[in-house]
Amino acid sequence: MNKREGSALTGLKVVWLKELQDYAGNIRMVVLMVLIILTAGASMYVAAQTLRTYVGEDSFMLLNLFTISQNPIPSFLSFISFLVPLTGIALGFDAINSEFQNRTLGRILSQPMYRDVLLFGKALGALSAMAIVLLALWLLVIGCAMFFLGVPPSSEQIARALAFYGITLLSALLWYLVGMGASIIFRQSAVSALMALALWLFFMIFWPMISQLLAYAMGGGDSFRTARLGVVLGRVSPYQLFLESSLAILNPSTRSLGVVLFSQLEGAIMGNALPFGQSMLLIWPHLTAFLASIIMLFTLSYILFQRKEIRM
Amino acid sequence: MGNDTVVRVSHLTKQYRKGVRAVDDISFSLQEGEIFGLLGPNGSGKTTTILMLLGLLESTHGNVDILGFDPFRTPLAVKRQVGYMPDTIGFYEYMSAYENLDYTARFLGLDGEQRNQRIIKALEKMRLSNRMHDKVRTFSHGMKRRLGLAELLVKQPRIAILDEPTQGLDPQSITEFLSLIASLRESEGMTVLLSSHQLEEVQSVCDRVGLFSRGKLISFGTVAQLSQEHFGNNVMIMLQAEGESDLLPLLKRQKSVLSVGREGADRFLITSEQDIRAGLAQAVLQAGCNLSALELRHHSLNEIYQQAFKEAGYEQT
Numbered sequence: 191m192n193k194r195e196g197s198a199l200t201g202l203k204v205v206w207l208k209e210l211q212d213y214a215g216n217i218r219m220v221v222l223m224v225l226i227i228l229t230a231g232a233s234m235y236v237a238a239q240t241l242r243t244y245v246g247e248d249s250f251m252l253l254n255l256f257t258i259s260q261n262p263i264p265s266f267l268s269f270i271s272f273l274v275p276l277t278g279i280a281l282g283f284d285a286i287n288s289e290f291q292n293r294t295l296g297r298i299l300s301q302p303m304y305r306d307v308l309l310f311g312k313a314l315g316a317l318s319a320m321a322i323v324l325l326a327l328w329l330l331v332i333g334c335a336m337f338f339l340g341v342p343p344s345s346e347q348i349a350r351a352l353a354f355y356g357i358t359l360l361s362a363l364l365w366y367l368v369g370m371g372a373s374i375i376f377r378q379s380a381v382s383a384l385m386a387l388a389l390w391l392f393f394m395i396f397w398p399m400i401s402q403l404l405a406y407a408m409g410g411g412d413s414f415r416t417a418r419l420g421v422v423l424g425r426v427s428p429y430q431l432f433l434e435s436s437l438a439i440l441n442p443s444t445r446s447l448g449v450v451l452f453s454q455l456e457g458a459i460m461g462n463a464l465p466f467g468q469s470m471l472l473i474w475p476h477l478t479a480f481l482a483s484i485i486m487l488f489t490l491s492y493i494l495f496q497r498k499e500i501r502m
Numbered sequence: 503m504g505n506d507t508v509v510r511v512s513h514l515t516k517q518y519r520k521g522v523r524a525v526d527d528i529s530f531s532l533q534e535g536e537i538f539g540l541l542g543p544n545g546s547g548k549t550t551t552i553l554m555l556l557g558l559l560e561s562t563h564g565n566v567d568i569l570g571f572d573p574f575r576t577p578l579a580v581k582r583q584v585g586y587m588p589d590t591i592g593f594y595e596y597m598s599a600y601e602n603l604d605y606t607a608r609f610l611g612l613d614g615e616q617r618n619q620r621i622i623k624a625l626e627k628m629r630l631s632n633r634m635h636d637k638v639r640t641f642s643h644g645m646k647r648r649l650g651l652a653e654l655l656v657k658q659p660r661i662a663i664l665d666e667p668t669q670g671l672d673p674q675s676i677t678e679f680l681s682l683i684a685s686l687r688e689s690e691g692m693t694v695l696l697s698s699h700q701l702e703e704v705q706s707v708c709d710r711v712g713l714f715s716r717g718k719l720i721s722f723g724t725v726a727q728l729s730q731e732h733f734g735n736n737v738m739i740m741l742q743a744e745g746e747s748d749l750l751p752l753l754k755r756q757k758s759v760l761s762v763g764r765e766g767a768d769r770f771l772i773t774s775e776q777d778i779r780a781g782l783a784q785a786v787l788q789a790g791c792n793l794s795a796l797e798l799r800h801h802s803l804n805e806i807y808q809q810a811f812k813e814a815g816y817e818q819t
Contacts, residue, residue, distance in 0.1 A: 196578045204608040293592025297653070300556055300586035301609035302578045500558045501549060 201303030202311050209315025213281065222277045223323055227330075229273070233259065233266045234331060238338035250463065252335045252343040253350055253440045266331070267436055271429065274324075274358055275365040275390050281316045282369025283383040286495065290377055296500050309495050313363075313370065313488065320362045328355045346442075349466050353439045357473075360480045361432045365390065367487035374494045393427040401426065417449045425476070428483060435476040438469055447472060506534040508661055508693050509555070514564035516550050516717075524550040526717040527564070532661075532695060537687055539704050540697040541803065542714030548697035549589060550717075552665050555695075556586055569660060582610070585659035585692075587650040589666035595639035599630055599649055602638055607656050617656075624655035628682070644675045651682055655690065662686055664696040668703055676700075680707045701803040711803065713810050721810040729801040732809040736760060738799040739772045739779055745791025752789055756781060771799070 213219050237258040241251055259265035286309075289295040299305055328351065336342055343351070368389055372382035401423035409416025424430045438444045442463035464472070509532035516525040525547040532538050540548045553559035555566055557573030557580055566573055573580040593602045600621060607617040625631050628648040633641070641649065647667065654662050667683060668676045684707045686692045698704040705711070705725060712722035721728055743749060753762045753770055758778050763771040772782070779796055786793050801809075 200578060201609050204605070208605055292594065293588070293590045294594060296553075296558070296588040297586065297591065297593075297650075298606070299558055300581060300584070300588075301606055302581040303609055304577070305558075500553060 198304060199307065199310075201301065201307045202314070205303075205308055205311025206314045206318070209312050210318050213315065213319035218280050219277075219319065219323075222273070222280055226269070226273050226277070226323075226327065229269045230266050230327065230331075233263050233269055234334055235338075236260045236263050237266065238334065241339060249344070250347060250350075250442055251339055251341055252332070252347040253442070255331060255335050256351075256354065256440045257437070267433075267440065270358060271361075271432055271436070272394075274362045274432075275394075275429070277320065277323075278316075278362045278365030278367075279369040279383070279386045279390060281319065282366040282373060283386050284373050284379040285312045285316070285370045286373040286498075287377050287379055287382055288373070291379065299500060305496060306492060309370075309492060313367065316366045316370075317359070317363055320366070321359055324355060324358055324362070328352075346466055350439050350442070350469070353466075353470065354436055357432060357435050357439065357477070357480075360477070360484065361428060364428050364480060364484050364487065367484060367491060371487055371491045371494070374491055374498065390429075394429045397427040398424060398430070414449065414451075421448050425479065428480070431476050431479055435473040435480075438473045438476075442466075442469060444469070444472070447476075507531045508534045508569055509695065510565075510567040511551075511555070512565050514551065514554060514566060515562045516547075516554060516559065517562040523717050525554070525561075528717075528719040529564075530712055530719060530722055532693055534660075534693055535687060535691065536709045537684070537694040537696065537707055539708035539711040540695065540714055541699070541701050541704065541711050541807070542697075543699050546699075546714040547717040548699075548714055549665055551714075552586075552663055552695075552697060555663065556580065556584060583660045585654040585657045585662045587647075587654060587662070587664045587667060589669055589697075591646055591650045593638040593641075593646060593649060596637060598635045598637055599625065599641070599652075600634045602649070603653055603656050606653055610657060620656045620658070621652075624652040627655060627685075628652040643670050644672075644679070647671065647675075647679060648682070651679075651686070654686065654692075658690070660693065662692045662694045664694065666698055667696055668698060668700055676703050680704065683707055701807055705803045713807050715811055715814065718814070720814045721806075725800075725803060725806070728803075728806045728810070732806055732813065733801055736773050736775060737777050738801065739774065739777075739782065740765070740769070740795065740797050740799045741772060741782055741786070741793070742766075742769045742795035743786045743791040743793045744768050745786075745789065747789055747791070749786065749789065749791060752785060753782070756785060768794075 234255060237255045237260070240258055240260055241254055256266045259268065289298065298308065332343060332348075332351065365386075369382070369386045372386045373379070376382040376385060402420050404423055405416050405420035408419055425434070434447050438447055445464060511531065512529045514525055514528050515523065517523045528551065540551065542548055550559065554561045555568065555573060557577035560574055568580045569583050571579040593599075594605070597605070603621045603624065604617055607621065612620070622631070622634075625634050628651055630645065630648055630652060633645070638646065638649070664683065668679055671679055680703065683694060683696065686694055696704060696708070708725075710722065710724050711728070712719050713728070714720070721731065723731065741753070749770065750762060750764065753759065753772055756774075756778060758775040760773045760775060762773075765771050777798065779798070783793055783796055
């Protein structure tokens, strides 16, 4: 087997920085960010107003900011779970096919770099852009929390908020890769955008219904088995994975994410917070599933792109 | 033109899954400093060959050697020394000409000052200096082509591969563009491989040409060599004369004449075994006609291509 000549990463920095620069001035990115900041800002404000009355009573005041909602405005977490996949898809749906449409692919790939560097560079650029934006949003939330509530967050709360940031980033990357995969398969940007959005809607709206029906059909009348199957099948959806892991991290009193029997609750002190490490253990399978999905999607994109004909 | 072989292609073949042979067992070589034209109609396998030379497409059989490197096994070494301008050239439309060139120049590992110097010089040479900070979306097709050549100048490769460089250009721009291509060799010392389906237009700049048809290289050499190969040593003479009598039988009777064709009422195309212009002039004047034109005519590349195509046993498409 022949070894690759030179570094496999030759040219990666060039592609990465160019993509990052493109996203910085991209109107698509700006619109999405304004949307996120406005909607998340509204839910934050409402949550902060509600929480003001409980200052001193709750030791996880900052984390509640993410999850509390007041009719008709949903929680910050609900907004993020809806808008982050949209952002990922919006950045990825034309990652590769736009190079075909602009007829730039042949010219760029004739530069001294390996073909896969373009894919790596684009994914890295999008990940960096999303990381910067989400970090800014995260800092904004922490700052607002201190401003509205007048209470500095504890290290435990900061750690949990950071873990939530990490989960959000994983979710954004996963949906970016869905968009990028579609952009490799379909030559037309409109088609790849529609396919990625259809997949997102399927997992967000239809999969919960389908998984319950499947669980019922496969459960064979055993209600415990049906319930467990429902939970397991539901987790095939990245949307469900994100919601469950975020809730477990932002709500320290969450002690289980599966089906719990009454017998298992004997002796448990209900409502007591789990330490951060235990909450991380609780969502470890979710994180593993996220990482596995990301690796699988990237590998699939890699294979498809390597086999793609360069000719316009 | 140097004597060093910089590109050596032997038995190169590309066969797709459905059994279609886009490139069928072609072999040729390029000498340093020459301009070589791969000529043939659309779909004859020129672009596929170019993509294999660049290592952007894997061959089914055969070998390619570019400056001592195999483009598929050592693509970086090849890409560093080979510049490529695709047939459907595109730039990032939202970026300026300068930014587009700067982006690709960064892959070469040049520092900022070196990049800046090369870009400014290249844009000046391509007469795009005054538009360097304009977005590429405001550029005409011809300007984008010149920007493509500017990119080659920034890269300073030893070999430039241009795929259909004159495609979509108006006749005046084609002449201008061909002289720019010729200057790549004259002032930059590059070896140029270009492909085109516009045979007559690129004939003027090519030292040697390879004629492509249905994936096969049916003939290659200088235009004179190809003419001799496919038409032998016969000479073509164009004669124009006005007079009372019909000159056709008279011309046919002349010594060494092989055939006489009529191109107009008073215009004839004579094929003979040798240059008999003096004898023809005398015969025409003796017949009481006025001789208004008498000149040697070379076989055009198009005629050579048609002849080579026929000899190769292909039907006209």
